[in-house]
Amino acid sequence: MLISVRDLKKDYREGEVVTNVLKGLSFDIHKGEFVSIMGPSGSGKSTLMHILSFLDKPTSGQYFFEDKEIGSLTDDQLAEMRSKKVGFIFQSFNLLNRANVLENVMLPMVYSGVSTAERILRAKNLLGEVGLDHRMYYNPANLSGGEKQRVAIARALVNNPEVIFADEPTGNLDSKSGYQVMKLLQELNEKGNTIILVTHEKYTAEHAERIINVKDGLIINDAKVAERQFAQSENQELRK
Amino acid sequence: MDFSEAVKNSYRMLISNKMRSFLTMLGIVIGIFSVIVVMSLGASAQGLILNEVKSLGSNLVGVLPGKTDPNGPPASVFGVVITTLKYKDGTQILRGGNSHIEGVSMYVQGTDVVTWNNNSPVLTFMGTTPSYINVEDAEVANGRFFADDENDSNAKVVVLGSDAATQIFGDQDPIGNQIKIKKSAFTVIGVFTKRGGGLAQSQDKEIFVPIKTAQNILLGINYINFMRIKVDKAENIDGVISYVEDTLRRDHNITNPVDDDFTVRSSETALDAISQITNAVKFFLVAVSAISLLVGGFGIMNIMLATVQERTKEIGLRKAVGAKNSDIILQFLIETIFITFVAGLIGIILGFLISWLVAVVAQTMGYKWDFIVSFGSVFLGCFVSIGVGLVFGIVPARNASMLNPIEALRYE
Numbered sequence: 001m002l003i004s005v006r007d008l009k010k011d012y013r014e015g016e017v018v019t020n021v022l023k024g025l026s027f028d029i030h031k032g033e034f035v036s037i038m039g040p041s042g043s044g045k046s047t048l049m050h051i052l053s054f055l056d057k058p059t060s061g062q063y064f065f066e067d068k069e070i071g072s073l074t075d076d077q078l079a080e081m082r083s084k085k086v087g088f089i090f091q092s093f094n095l096l097n098r099a100n101v102l103e104n105v106m107l108p109m110v111y112s113g114v115s116t117a118e119r120i121l122r123a124k125n126l127l128g129e130v131g132l133d134h135r136m137y138y139n140p141a142n143l144s145g146g147e148k149q150r151v152a153i154a155r156a157l158v159n160n161p162e163v164i165f166a167d168e169p170t171g172n173l174d175s176k177s178g179y180q181v182m183k184l185l186q187e188l189n190e191k192g193n194t195i196i197l198v199t200h201e202k203y204t205a206e207h208a209e210r211i212i213n214v215k216d217g218l219i220i221n222d223a224k225v226a227e228r229q230f231a232q233s234e235n236q237e238l239r240k
Numbered sequence: 241m242d243f244s245e246a247v248k249n250s251y252r253m254l255i256s257n258k259m260r261s262f263l264t265m266l267g268i269v270i271g272i273f274s275v276i277v278v279m280s281l282g283a284s285a286q287g288l289i290l291n292e293v294k295s296l297g298s299n300l301v302g303v304l305p306g307k308t309d310p311n312g313p314p315a316s317v318f319g320v321v322i323t324t325l326k327y328k329d330g331t332q333i334l335r336g337g338n339s340h341i342e343g344v345s346m347y348v349q350g351t352d353v354v355t356w357n358n359n360s361p362v363l364t365f366m367g368t369t370p371s372y373i374n375v376e377d378a379e380v381a382n383g384r385f386f387a388d389d390e391n392d393s394n395a396k397v398v399v400l401g402s403d404a405a406t407q408i409f410g411d412q413d414p415i416g417n418q419i420k421i422k423k424s425a426f427t428v429i430g431v432f433t434k435r436g437g438g439l440a441q442s443q444d445k446e447i448f449v450p451i452k453t454a455q456n457i458l459l460g461i462n463y464i465n466f467m468r469i470k471v472d473k474a475e476n477i478d479g480v481i482s483y484v485e486d487t488l489r490r491d492h493n494i495t496n497p498v499d500d501d502f503t504v505r506s507s508e509t510a511l512d513a514i515s516q517i518t519n520a521v522k523f524f525l526v527a528v529s530a531i532s533l534l535v536g537g538f539g540i541m542n543i544m545l546a547t548v549q550e551r552t553k554e555i556g557l558r559k560a561v562g563a564k565n566s567d568i569i570l571q572f573l574i575e576t577i578f579i580t581f582v583a584g585l586i587g588i589i590l591g592f593l594i595s596w597l598v599a600v601v602a603q604t605m606g607y608k609w610d611f612i613v614s615f616g617s618v619f620l621g622c623f624v625s626i627g628v629g630l631v632f633g634i635v636p637a638r639n640a641s642m643l644n645p646i647e648a649l650r651y652e
Contacts, residue, residue, distance in 0.1 A: 075565060079562055079563065082559075082560060082561065083562020088560050094556075096557070098253070099252070107561055110245050111561060111563050112562055155561070
């Protein structure tokens with residue numbers, strides 16, 4: 001089992017007020033799955049993603065990643081898990097404008113102890129795979145939204161992570177670019193990558209094999225997608 | 241996080257906002273620059289002064305009338321006339337036959353109008369013993385110095401310093417001419433070789449008569465102003481000082497050194513006193529210029545705090561892709577140190593240039609001014625600029641590392 005969550009809870013305390021964001025979630029995710037965590041804003045889906053991706057710690061409950069309990073890890077150990085086990089794709093891309101495209105893709109390897117020569121090799125290969133080898137020395141500020149997100153996907157892949165977390169990856173994109181990004185994610189999944197997609201849109205979520213539907217800090221539904229969406233043709237546009 | 245990556249980042253930061261980087265660095269540049277210049281010019285000026293003092297002769301022991309603080313100035317500086325030192329004191333010291341004493345010269349001095357033809361400059365005249373030429377390593381270029389019999393007979397003869405000779409006689413040969421000092425006619429028997437240089441050049445501007453002539457005819461006094469004793473070797477100076485003190489105490493009937501009515505000091509103690517004073521001035525100036533380093537440091541801290549704020553999102557991203565807190569601290573510390581170090585290097589180079597320029601100007605003005613930038617001051621400059629970065633970078637770096645990655649990623 002890649003991810004196993006049991007009775008996961010998360011409280012936020014602000015002064016006297018305690019907010020229960022996650023109220024006891026349990027589920028498993030297997031290696032190679034493509035799962036959407038879907039829910040409206042305020043449902044707790046982002047908090048759940050932050051815990052699953054080692055950016056945050058649960059208040060109670062258990063989280064096993066590759067059968068290892070995560071709750072007891074130190075900050076540095078969590079950083080190490082982020083470095084080696086997960087890749088991030090953000091809604092707002094989060095590329096560094098002071099560095100060129102190639103250097104942005106290389107960034108995660110700075111912290112995972114990969115040699116400089118290997119960094120360049122891997123980053124160039126991945127930029128080729130996302131179709132951006134001709135933009136290698138561009139400044140990210142000069143790229144289109146779709147190109148930026150493809151750079152981010154390449155960056156998410158450089159450390160060969162176990163899971164890729166995509167947080168509203170199409171949220172800032174026009175429908176054509178959004179479609180390209182979803183197509184890339186589906187291709188990556190076909191190659192065996194585990195992908196966890198966080199979104200509030202049902203249509204986007206349906207590109208996954210399974211949807212965990214979260215509302216008010218609880219799972220209201222966890223099921224296979226009956227009619228899965230496939231981003232197949234260049235001309236197909238992502239419906240909003 | 242590796243070092244070269246951090247340095248590359250720092251460089252990129254520096255050039256990405258040139259105006260801000262320049263202003264940020266300015267405080268440190270000025271601070272390091274002024275420390276280097278002050279240290280360099282201080283060392284050069286100190287060297288100049290000490291060399292001047294040494295050129296007066298380092299194997300000399302001076303005897304002054306009255307008791308003075310061993311390291312302080314003589315009482316005569318304050319305009320006090322003390323009459324306790326006499327001509328016979330000098331002869332007594334010589335008579336004692338201390339084998340390390342090579343000569344004793346005695347001095348009185350005054351200032352008056354010196355007349356030749358229609359020319360009448362005001363000059364300082366020095367009454368001294370014939371031993372002057374030996375004790376002071378003086379050299380007569382033209383003519384001769386006066387002898388013992390001329391001193392004993394109050395002979396009205398005069399030897400001129402080279403500048404004084406020109407002042408009185410212009411281009412003419414002074415030897416054999418008569419000049420008037422206080423209505424008495426003196427025959428010029430010699431002219432000194434020009435000494436040149438700083439403190440020793442006073443000889444060039446003065447005129448010299450036998451000391452007894454000066455006491456009896458020109459000044460009407462029975463005391464002397466000071467005495468100089470030439471010692472054969474530096475290591476015998478202390479022995480000679482005790483010998484002179486013992487002799488004078490015996491002749492002056494002094495039993496307790498507290499009651500001394502004279503002061504004996506070597507030029508070494510004078511050198512020490514000068515070194516102490518110049519060192520104090522130097523360190524004071526360095527301390528003042530170090531204040532600008534402090535101000536510059538706070539300026540950098542301010543900018544780095546703003547930078548951390550601006551780059552919150554970047555910090556969040558770096559943490560998300562695996563940066564540990566220590567990686568973030570290291571990155572921002574290295575960035576701060578990079579800025580201060582580059583600023584320090586610029587300051588050192590500017591300091592070098594200005595010190596060199598000053599040396600060139602001073603040399604063309606005729607001073608024996610050496611260009612001194614010690615390895616120590618360069619090392620200190622580097623070390624201090626790195627230190628400033630470290631001290632003032634730690635708070636911003638820590639702030640950066642404490643950012644919560646989730647909030648940092650959301651930050652707009």
